[in-house]
Structure formats: structure tokens, C-alpha cells
Amino acid sequence: MHAATSHPERTTRQEAALFRNILLPIDGSELSLRAFAIGLDLATLCGAKVSAIHVVPPFHSLAFITEVIAASEFDYNQQAVKSAAGYLARAKKLADDKHVACECHYVFGEQPYEAILDAVDEHHCDLIVMASHGWHGLDKLILGSQTQKVLAKAAIPVLVCR
Secondary structure, eight states: OOOOOSSOOOOOHHHHOSOSEEEEEOOSSHHHHHHHHHHHHHHHHHTOEEEEEEEEOOOOOOSSSHHHHHHHHHHHHHHHHHHHHHHHHHHHHHHHHTTOOEEEEEEEOSSHHHHHHHHHHHTTOSEEEEESOOTTOTTSSSSOHHHHHHHHHOSSOEEEEO
């Protein structure tokens, strides 16, 4: 026998939603922005919030001519952060236009798929919506290599958009 309450338990739209926090990786490509828009539409239907992430690849250099490299790395990092901020500002505006709560983050990462999977845990996401390939994912005929790695290693559902 279980204890009865005088008021039936009610669930809010958020509690009943299939997805509550959708991770939307973007790299600035048109395909990633289309996937972002699909993720926003899904978030609207589910009453979910979204977390946008942009992974900035690190500066790669050789170890000689250190002053030139240091200046180049500094310039690269400044430009990469500026680009990331631009991509995320565009994503935030798209989310605001659809009245979807959106957190935006950028991280530096050698392997974008690892940063995406880390973001799933950090932001408590329950779905990833991402493009089939990005700027550098054309090395695979069907799916980009980063997308393939996310699909293979993610513990949550992944929706891949073309």
C-alpha cells in the first residue's frame, strides 16, 4: 500500500519532456548552423534549453624561432576567440528569436569530439544535434570524422543533420 496525497502529482512540460538540454556543436559552417536551427526547433517542441559549443583547435607550431611563433600563437588565439564569439553570438540570437534558453561556450580542444563529449557531462545534456560534417569533416564520404567519433562514443542520443 502506498501513501496517497490529496493532490494528484502534476508534471510540468519540462519534467515530461523527452529532452531537457540539447547540446548543439557549431563550427561556423552553414551546415552546422542548419543543424543548430533544427536543434532549436526540437528544443521548442520539447520545451528544452540548449547549450551551444564551439571547439577551437589549438595553435600548432614547430619549436624553432620562438619569438615569431609566440607572436603568431597569440594572434591565432585572439582571432580564434573572436571567431568563436561571433559564431556563438549568432547562435544566441537565433535561440533568442525562437525564445529558447541558450547557454554558449567555447573551448580549446585538440579533438573536437572529446570536447563535445565532455560538454555533455558538464552541461547535463540528454541529446546532441550536430552536422554530418563541418569545415574539416569532408575527409569522409558519408560522415565527418568528428561526427563519427561522437556517434561511436556518446552515451546519449545523437541526431545527425545534413
